[in-house]
Amino acid sequence: MKVQQISVFLENKSGRLATLTRTLANENINIRALSIADTTDFGILRLIVDKPDAAYLALKRSGFTVSETSVIAVAIPDHPGGLAGIMDVLAGAKINIEYLYALPEKTPDKALVIFRVERLDDAIQVLQSHGIGVLKGEEVYGL
Amino acid sequence: MIWNRPMEAMKRADLEKLQIERLKKTVERVYHNVPAYREKMQAAGLTPMDVQSLEDLRRLPFTVKQDLRDHYPFGLFASPMRDIVRLHASSGTTGNPIVVGYTRRDLDNWSELMARTLTCAGADTDSVVQVGYGYGLFTGGLGAHYGAEKVGATVVPISGGNTKRQIKLMQDFGTTILACTPSYALFLAETLQESGIPRDKLRLKAGIFGAEPWTEEMRRELEYRLQITAIDIYGLSEVMGPGVASECPVKNGLHIFEDHFIPEIIDPVTEEPLPYGEKGELVFTTITKEGFPVIRYRTRDISVLHVEPCACGRTHVRMSKVSGRTDDMVIIRGVNVFPSQVESVLLSLGLTEPHYVLVIDRVGTLDTLEVWVEVSEKMFSDEIRSMERIERTIQRELESLLGLTARVRLVEPKSIERSEGKAKRVIDRRKLS
Numbered sequence: 066m067k068v069q070q071i072s073v074f075l076e077n078k079s080g081r082l083a084t085l086t087r088t089l090a091n092e093n094i095n096i097r098a099l100s101i102a103d104t105t106d107f108g109i110l111r112l113i114v115d116k117p118d119a120a121y122l123a124l125k126r127s128g129f130t131v132s133e134t135s136v137i138a139v140a141i142p143d144h145p146g147g148l149a150g151i152m153d154v155l156a157g158a159k160i161n162i163e164y165l166y167a168l169p170e171k172t173p174d175k176a177l178v179i180f181r182v183e184r185l186d187d188a189i190q191v192l193q194s195h196g197i198g199v200l201k202g203e204e205v206y207g208l
Numbered sequence: 209m210i211w212n213r214p215m216e217a218m219k220r221a222d223l224e225k226l227q228i229e230r231l232k233k234t235v236e237r238v239y240h241n242v243p244a245y246r247e248k249m250q251a252a253g254l255t256p257m258d259v260q261s262l263e264d265l266r267r268l269p270f271t272v273k274q275d276l277r278d279h280y281p282f283g284l285f286a287s288p289m290r291d292i293v294r295l296h297a298s299s300g301t302t303g304n305p306i307v308v309g310y311t312r313r314d315l316d317n318w319s320e321l322m323a324r325t326l327t328c329a330g331a332d333t334d335s336v337v338q339v340g341y342g343y344g345l346f347t348g349g350l351g352a353h354y355g356a357e358k359v360g361a362t363v364v365p366i367s368g369g370n371t372k373r374q375i376k377l378m379q380d381f382g383t384t385i386l387a388c389t390p391s392y393a394l395f396l397a398e399t400l401q402e403s404g405i406p407r408d409k410l411r412l413k414a415g416i417f418g419a420e421p422w423t424e425e426m427r428r429e430l431e432y433r434l435q436i437t438a439i440d441i442y443g444l445s446e447v448m449g450p451g452v453a454s455e456c457p458v459k460n461g462l463h464i465f466e467d468h469f470i471p472e473i474i475d476p477v478t479e480e481p482l483p484y485g486e487k488g489e490l491v492f493t494t495i496t497k498e499g500f501p502v503i504r505y506r507t508r509d510i511s512v513l514h515v516e517p518c519a520c521g522r523t524h525v526r527m528s529k530v531s532g533r534t535d536d537m538v539i540i541r542g543v544n545v546f547p548s549q550v551e552s553v554l555l556s557l558g559l560t561e562p563h564y565v566l567v568i569d570r571v572g573t574l575d576t577l578e579v580w581v582e583v584s585e586k587m588f589s590d591e592i593r594s595m596e597r598i599e600r601t602i603q604r605e606l607e608s609l610l611g612l613t614a615r616v617r618l619v620e621p622k623s624i625e626r627s628e629g630k631a632k633r634v635i636d637r638r639k640l641s
Binding site: 070081102103104106107109128131132134163181 | 589592617618621
């Protein structure tokens with residue numbers, strides 16, 4: 066139920082993102098979703114790709130500082146209050162969210178959101194027990 | 209092992225007698241052969257007869273780097289050019305280079321001193337010594353080279369740079385002792401790690417590292433990464449080149465080869481000599497050199513002298529690792545900062561890679577200090593706040609050590625320039641008129 070996310074340390078200077086995406090392109094790796102968190106000096110790029118292990122190795126070989134992080138992908142009902150319902154469930158279980166970002170939507174009635182939370186296993190369990198869909202890694206990579 | 213026990217473990221009383229005798233000869237030599245020294249002594253109302261004891265040395269005027277530049281190229285030589293068999297010179301990026309000349313006997317002495325140094329690192333006839341110091345006008349390469357030959361080791365005169373080749377030969381030739389700058393040793397260690405060559409393919413046992421100040425923490429790092437014993441060696445071209453002082457296996461300070469050099473520590477501001485145990489600027493007088501003797505040469509290196517007996521049996525005085533140079537020192541908002549202080553903080557925290565640079569700038573009338581340091585794979589987290597915590601921890605430690613706010617900036621691995629010789633640790637962007 067966990068999704069492998071690739072995180073990369075990026076200095077805030079021109080051309081770094083270009084080098085990175087080119088590296089992935091050369092390995093024929095497709096990006097499913099991405100998000101950047103940044104400070105004044107550096108940023109951390111988070112990526113969901115179709116081949117996480119290959120991406121990790123390719124980036125490392127090119128000299129990037131990379132790590133793999135486990136996240137969850139949650140299918141959220143695409144109507145007002147959909148996300149709020151999920152938040153209530155997690156808050157009820159006292160699970161903190163580190164960050165979240167959305168995947169480009171590919172289904173008509175569900176929005177897909179990536180969550181990085183504390184206590185990942187508990188989060189999966191509590192979401193499922195409330196009938197909320199948590200996607201398998203393969204489902205997300207293959208979208 | 210001690211290369212020359214009669215000299216290196218001589219009773220201090222005997223050593224002092226030898227020093228006085230040699231000092232007197234040197235003073236006479238420069239007085240008669242070098243007009244610049246004679247004029248300086250005359251201006252101070254001194255003749256060679258005034259130097260009868262080691263205390264009298266303090267009456268002689270200092271020699272500074274500018275004196276050496278002013279008499280470019282051969283003005284301070286105390287031997288006729290027909291007796292000079294070798295020249296070395298500094299790079300001279302800021303004006304005339306400093307040129308030093310050696311007689312045949314000077315070269316013999318120099319080899320002897322480097323043989324002592326290498327023996328401190330365990331070198332013998334079975335050793336393979338890879339000399340990664342630059343060959344040429346710089347004294348590092350040839351100094352180590354002749355010392356290793358004197359010991360009877362096998363010398364690999366590869367010089368600096370060409371890292372891939374260094375590693376290949378280290379493996380193929382079974383190098384046991386590496387001689388290079390500590391910053392280059394670190395780069396070699398890093399490259400070795402990446403190359404995936406298993407440690408048991410190497411026979412490396414020791415390194416003699418010098419030509420730039422480095423810290424105890426850097427020693428731990430090098431010893432851990434290369435699985436060797438790392439020995440600090442000290443020297444400067446103006447005095448001899450490498451081979452002025454070397455750590456013994458006890459690694460509690462560097463023995464200064466006092467049968468060839470008389471060290472002093474002075475207060476760099478008042479120029480007053482300081483007693484053993486006090487920190488100040490190192491000053492050297494050579495007492496065996498013929499071609500280019502120096503009298504009370506101010507090195508700008510900061511150290512402390514210790515005279516207590518050493519467990520290794522050598523009786524020569526020990527200088528603590530050079531903690532900085534008065535001319536490496538940068539003054540930021542009135543605070544004296546040495547790059548080595550920053551290095552010791554970074555390495556003892558271990559949160560980042562040991563590659564760093566200090567960037568100093570002036571915004572309006574205020575000096576700013578930024579410390580750029582490479583993020584380490586081990587410590588990388590994808591949470592901004594843990595990365596910011598690393599920056600803050602380093603910043604706090606630096607602030608408590610330096611008494612100065614430094615902005616810490618994490619940069620990508622390998623983005624700080626690697627040096628094949630002396631590392632560049634400071635970028636000063638202040639426009640000082």
